[in-house]
Amino acid sequence: MKNIRILLLGLLLAVIVSGCGNNATGTKTEEEKLIVGATAGPHEQIMEKVKEVAKKDGLDIELKIFSDYILPNKTLADGELDANSYQHQPFLDQFNKDHDTDLVSVGKTILNPMGVYSEDYQSIDDLPKGAKFGLPNDPTNGSRALFILEKAGHIQLANDAKETASLKDIKENPKNLEFIELDAAQIPKQLSEVDAAAINTNFAIDAGLYPKEDAILLESTDSPYTNVIAVRDENKDDAVVKKLVKAYQSDEVKTFIEEEFRGSIIVSWE
Structure with a gap:
């Protein structure tokens, strides 16, 4: 019986010591x-x-x-x-x-900085009327791409759109750009299927595209x-x-x- 009590006491101490090794809040x-x-x-x-x-x-x-x-x-x-x-x-x-x-x-x-890329055009101004434009399909990056285009003067968004702009907020589209929403990670692979596309930097670099060197339009450094x-x-x-x-x-x-x-x-x- 004495040996059993000693064993149980040892197990209890081990649990206590183990608990002391963790933090008080239990967070990693x-x-x-x-x-x-x-x-x-x-x-x-x-x-x-x-x-x-x-x-x-x-x-x-x-x-x-x-x-x-x-x-x-x-x-x-x-x-x-x-x-x-x-x-x-x-x-x-x-x-x-x-x-x-x-x-x-x-x-x-x-x-x-998000960039606009094209396999066929050297400048955003060269895009023809009705050009197909690839846009990230998640709300925040889609909005971001639209604001880049607006700042460059290619579309105009509703005044109250702010950082939640979507395609329905486009008020003016002089070149009648056709926007095609695509998965952000897949846009580099689909660049040849559109006239131009907005691509996040991490996915661009993964595809061998460097924004400063290869983008035909680049996001401003005052971006939020x-x-x-x-x-x-x-x-x-x-x-x-x-x-x-x-x-x-x-x-x-x-x-x-x-x-x-x-x-x-x-x-x-x-």
């Missing part, structure tokens, strides 16, 4: 390890560099790579990720609204579509999250971005 982000999601391409490449920098500060980062824009947020909201880095603020705001989630931004990262690091609201003030932001916004990562992407991606935290 109190540990010196984070699971971070990113989309394939530039965001993945940059996070690999961030991972190196963070390691020097005692933070281990495990990367999970995604090929679409929805799963990284769903997985974060479900608790399978601790943070993600791939989206701009308007997209995050819309996702929260559509899915009743409470994901928040904890730091700016980069601006991937700066990318961010997102976490669950409950973790926004965690020390380890601040370590992640610090690593991302380091001089080492800034230099990597400027050299690796030849000016096509712009750092946004300065």
